[in-house]
Amino acid sequence: MSSLPSSFTRPLRAAVRKVARPVNVSSGERWLSTIAGTALAVYGISRRRFWGGALALIGAGLAWRGATGHCDIYASLGINRSEKKTTLVEETVTVNRPADELYRFWRNLENLSQVFEHVLAVTEIDRRLSRWVARAPAGATVEWDAEIVADREGEVLAWRTREDSDVLHRGSIRFRPAGEGRGTVVALSLEYEPPAGKAGVAVAKMLGEDPETQIREDLRRFKQICEAGEVPTTEGQPAGGRRNRETSRRHEKEGRQRASCPLPDQPEVSREQGRAS
Amino acid sequence: MKALCWYGRKDVRVETVPDPEILAPRDAIVKITSTAICGSDLHLYDGFIPTMQAGDILGHEFMGEVVEVGKANTRLKVGDRVVVPFTISCGGCFFCQKGLFSACDNTNPNAALADKLYGYSGAGIFGYSHLYGGYAGGQAEYARVPFAQVGPLKLPRNLTDEQVLFLSDIFPTGYMAAENCNIERGDTVAIWGAGPVGQFAIRSAFLLGAGRVFAIDDVPERLRLAEEGGAIAIDDGDEDVLNRLDEETGGLGPDSCMDAVGMEAHGKGLQAAYDRIKQSVRLETDRPGVLRMAIQACRKGGTVSIPGVYGGLIDKVPIGAAFAKGITLKMGQTHVQRYLRPLLERVEKGEIDPSFVVSHRMSLDDAPAAYAMFRSREDGCTKVVLKP
Ligand SMILES: NC(=O)c1ccc[n+]([C@@H]2O[C@H](COP(=O)([O-])OP(=O)(O)OC[C@H]3O[C@@H](n4cnc5c(N)ncnc54)[C@H](O)[C@@H]3O)[C@@H](O)[C@H]2O)c1
Ligand SMILES: [Zn+2]
Numbered sequence: 068m069s070s071l072p073s074s075f076t077r078p079l080r081a082a083v084r085k086v087a088r089p090v091n092v093s094s095g096e097r098w099l100s101t102i103a104g105t106a107l108a109v110y111g112i113s114r115r116r117f118w119g120g121a122l123a124l125i126g127a128g129l130a131w132r133g134a135t136g137h138c139d140i141y142a143s144l145g146i147n148r149s150e151k152k153t154t155l156v157e158e159t160v161t162v163n164r165p166a167d168e169l170y171r172f173w174r175n176l177e178n179l180s181q182v183f184e185h186v187l188a189v190t191e192i193d194r195r196l197s198r199w200v201a202r203a204p205a206g207a208t209v210e211w212d213a214e215i216v217a218d219r220e221g222e223v224l225a226w227r228t229r230e231d232s233d234v235l236h237r238g239s240i241r242f243r244p245a246g247e248g249r250g251t252v253v254a255l256s257l258e259y260e261p262p263a264g265k266a267g268v269a270v271a272k273m274l275g276e277d278p279e280t281q282i283r284e285d286l287r288r289f290k291q292i293c294e295a296g297e298v299p300t301t302e303g304q305p306a307g308g309r310r311n312r313e314t315s316r317r318h319e320k321e322g323r324q325r326a327s328c329p330l331p332d333q334p335e336v337s338r339e340q341g342r343a344s
Numbered sequence: 345m346k347a348l349c350w351y352g353r354k355d356v357r358v359e360t361v362p363d364p365e366i367l368a369p370r371d372a373i374v375k376i377t378s379t380a381i382c383g384s385d386l387h388l389y390d391g392f393i394p395t396m397q398a399g400d401i402l403g404h405e406f407m408g409e410v411v412e413v414g415k416a417n418t419r420l421k422v423g424d425r426v427v428v429p430f431t432i433s434c435g436g437c438f439f440c441q442k443g444l445f446s447a448c449d450n451t452n453p454n455a456a457l458a459d460k461l462y463g464y465s466g467a468g469i470f471g472y473s474h475l476y477g478g479y480a481g482g483q484a485e486y487a488r489v490p491f492a493q494v495g496p497l498k499l500p501r502n503l504t505d506e507q508v509l510f511l512s513d514i515f516p517t518g519y520m521a522a523e524n525c526n527i528e529r530g531d532t533v534a535i536w537g538a539g540p541v542g543q544f545a546i547r548s549a550f551l552l553g554a555g556r557v558f559a560i561d562d563v564p565e566r567l568r569l570a571e572e573g574g575a576i577a578i579d580d581g582d583e584d585v586l587n588r589l590d591e592e593t594g595g596l597g598p599d600s601c602m603d604a605v606g607m608e609a610h611g612k613g614l615q616a617a618y619d620r621i622k623q624s625v626r627l628e629t630d631r632p633g634v635l636r637m638a639i640q641a642c643r644k645g646g647t648v649s650i651p652g653v654y655g656g657l658i659d660k661v662p663i664g665a666a667f668a669k670g671i672t673l674k675m676g677q678t679h680v681q682r683y684l685r686p687l688l689e690r691v692e693k694g695e696i697d698p699s700f701v702v703s704h705r706m707s708l709d710d711a712p713a714a715y716a717m718f719r720s721r722e723d724g725c726t727k728v729v730l731k732p
């Protein structure tokens with residue numbers, strides 16, 4: 068079992084569309100994970116009750132771990148069994164809009180509070196500098212200033228936090244045409260220092276134990292806003308029984324305000340737009 | 345409002361729930377005038393579709409009148425009469441633009457879960473589990489229709505509800521399944537399952553040029569209805585289906601075979617017993633008896649079309665036979681939006697009157713009894729329309 072049967076895992080890995088999620092699972096283990104995970108997922112989804120769902124999720128997680136070579140449990144225990152280390156998170160998504168338009172959306176940094184789940188507001192101080200406010204656990208917020216360090220229209224935007232910020236990270240978003248009629252491949256990369264200090268811990272919690280998943284879902288939101296003009300939701304819809312009372316209560320609390328998003332044929336996004344709640 | 349809620353296996357209840365509200369700028373709220381129970385709902389009713397939650401509102405075949413629209417919805421007005429496709433599609437993604445509406449990238453709020461199980465997530469679907477988005481369905485007095493600038497079809501007033509209601513699902517489903525058969529003029533098509541989907545598939549196969557259509561089932565009323573649609577009925581309860589098809593096609597096999605039954609195929613003999621046991625101890629999620637037969641029966645180089653729903657994994661499917669005979673397999677959730685206009689035109693021209701399939705009209709209040717009756721296929725129950 069020393070070499071991984073790549074013909075088996077390659078399609079799966081492609082399906083996962085992982086770019087640089089840290090590999091911390093050995094290859095023999097990955098093979099086993101994939102098979103056992105798939106079996107468990109299938110067994111799980113076929114169970115009707117809670118445990119079925121739980122098993123299915125565990126199974127899907129195992130299969131996922133096999134396919135990606137990344138184990139969240141290892142990661143949170145600080146175990147790296149593959150010897151490769153990185154603090155870089157990179158995710159890619161294909162968006163069915165022209166690169167220029169996507170760049171313009173992103174360059175209007177204030178739009179990004181709609182994209183990043185935990186970012187509450189972005190304010191542009193000037194063309195280079197912006198102030199970010201993000202939600203931290205327990206109702207607190209964290210703030211940082213970012214400066215743009217590279218900016219090529221329709222191609223790339225890179226930024227890093229100012230050195231006196233509580234939170235240190237740098238990131239970039241790259242746009243490259245996906246080919247005939249297929250829109251744009253968008254790659255987001257974020258590099259951050261291991262959490263240090265109070266704010267760092269808050270940010271780590273904010274990104275959760277699985278920053279890749281968080282970033283992937285953020286990029287999915289970006290794609291949804293640009294292609295579909297809105298992020299799909301069922302929050303606040305009716306349901307029977309106990310859930311019926313929960314939804315109506317949540318409703319009252321949230322006040323049900325939702326931003327209107329740009330339509331695909333209206334690429335310019337106004338700065339006044341609020342945040343999708 | 346009143347709505348039919350799912351609570352578990354064979355446990356659905358009509359309850360009073362809050363009215364739906366506009367949640368996104370292009371939503372619409374539809375006051376439902378007619379809503380139907382689908383064979384797909386039976387898979388939920390029988391507990392074979394994972395990720396259902398107690399209290400989920402069922403129903404994905406509905407129509408009615410628009411009573412409210414979101415502020416960014418420029419296509420619909422209050423008062424419009426619409427039928428709503430069961431697949432929810434954004435209109436802007438790669439897939440929607442290719443006409444593959446049920447593969448829409450952007451309408452499943454739980455896409456991350458579906459990505460993990462299926463590789464990539466398809467479109468959200470009304471009332472069809474949280475894996476498919478967890479959207480509240482339309483067996484209710486009102487429904488919220490997300491992405492309503494893309495999906496709903498505005499209807500003329502001169503057609504009755506029952507003539508247009510099935511544009512929401514089973515008519516396009518039967519039609520796409522027949523299209524997926526790659527029919528050439530004069531072809532022989534064998535269709536397993538004479539339920540509502542099979543019935544529309546029979547009629548669509550003829551519309552697309554089939555010469556002969558065989559309908560295979562064991563429910564007498566449904567076989568009779570299939571014959572009324574021009575099909576030759578084969579009762580699999582008292583005939584060897586494979587032999588009969590072989591004889592009828594002079595030893596060639598049907599040009600196309602269709603599985604309009606899906607994951608809960610009935611059956612007899614060893615293989616059926618094997619599937620029942622494996623499914624009941626959860627080692628197999630779906631019972632593929634019909635799929636096996638369709639592959640076995642099909643002629644060399646022919647096509648097997650699968651509108652019947654499968655959810656997970658199946659056993660002992662003769663992939664060797666499919667390979668040896670060079671068979672094409674086509675399947676999937678229907679790209680409903682693609683068919684709305686063309687099929688409405690066929691109804692308007694009088695080429696088909698979809699109301700033929702309705703056997704029972706009942707009140708939404710009686711939905712639990714309607715489910716039980718449709719499930720048991722008793723009392724000639726072929727298709728139930730519920731009136732809220
Ligand atoms: N692809 C889609 O988008 C889509 C849309 C709608 C429905 N469906 C699916 O299509 C299938 C049929 O739907 P329906 O509404 O007609 O359901 P239904 O349950 O009313 O009909 C199924 C029919 O198949 C028959 N049957 C069962 N086992 C059989 C066997 N071994 N041989 C021959 N016939 C057999 C039953 O007697 C019944 O008449 C279901 O799986 C449903 O989920 C798919
Ligand atoms: Zn249906």
Ligand SMILES: [Zn+2]
Pocket residue numbers: 433434435436437438439440441447448449450
């Ligand atoms: Zn789409």
